Amino acid sequence: MVDAPQGIEGQGFFATSLGKVIGMARANSLWPLPFATSCCGIEFMATMGSNYDLARFGSERLSFSPRQADLLMVMGTIAKKMGPVLKQVYDQMAEPKWVIAVGACASSGGIFDTYSVLQGIDRIIPVDVYVPGCPPRPEQIIEGVMKIQDLARNESLRRRNSDEYKKMLESYNIETQ
Numbered sequence: 615m616v617d618a619p620q621g622i623e624g625q626g627f628f629a630t631s632l633g634k635v636i637g638m639a640r641a642n643s644l645w646p647l648p649f650a651t652s653c654c655g656i657e658f659m660a661t662m663g664s665n666y667d668l669a670r671f672g673s674e675r676l677s678f679s680p681r682q683a684d685l686l687m688v689m690g691t692i693a694k695k696m697g698p699v700l701k702q703v704y705d706q707m708a709e710p711k712w713v714i715a716v717g718a719c720a721s722s723g724g725i726f727d728t729y730s731v732l733q734g735i736d737r738i739i740p741v742d743v744y745v746p747g748c749p750p751r752p753e754q755i756i757e758g759v760m761k762i763q764d765l766a767r768n769e770s771l772r773r774r775n776s777d778e779y780k781k782m783l784e785s786y787n788i789e790t791q
């Protein structure tokens with residue numbers, strides 16, 4: 615069960631703001647796109663399994679099509695050659711969209727401090743939540759998803775149109791939609 619957003623309640627009526635209702639709907643229907651390149655992806659498989667069951671959060675519908683996903687989960691080592699592919703996937707996702715860097719490799723390159731590995735995906739796309747660990751346990755991945763839920767629930771409907779957001783995308787050389 616999802617709690618109703620804050621509002622004014624009386625006999626036979628409940629009133630709240632549109633933003634809160636949309637935030638509630640977005641937060642509880644995140645569709646993840648698992649961009650899994652190595653071992654952290656295995657932890658994600660466990661997170662989707664019956665024991666941890668990400669479906670409890672409305673996120674059981676994985677999408678391998680960027681256009682039908684709003685949560686990009688990057689799990690694993692990202693080689694520099696893979697960077698443009700990851701950026702293209704991000705570009706193809708419609709707003710509003712969120713990104714989690716799962717594990718040390720996606721967050722910072724991890725143990726692979728070498729010429730061929732991207733030292734963190736935030737060098738090419740904006741990241742909302744970082745999940746530490748090598749690999750992080752499924753509980754940590756779930757906590758990362760819950761942090762994204764908090765962001766989605768409380769995000770202003772105007773944020774994606776704000777100058778600040780557009781400037782942030784421009785700093786990554788990403789065209790605004």
Ligand code: SF4
Pocket residue numbers: 652653654655689690691717718719720724725747748749750
């Ligand atoms: S952070 Fe560790 S477990 Fe995750 S992809 Fe990198 S090396 Fe593998």
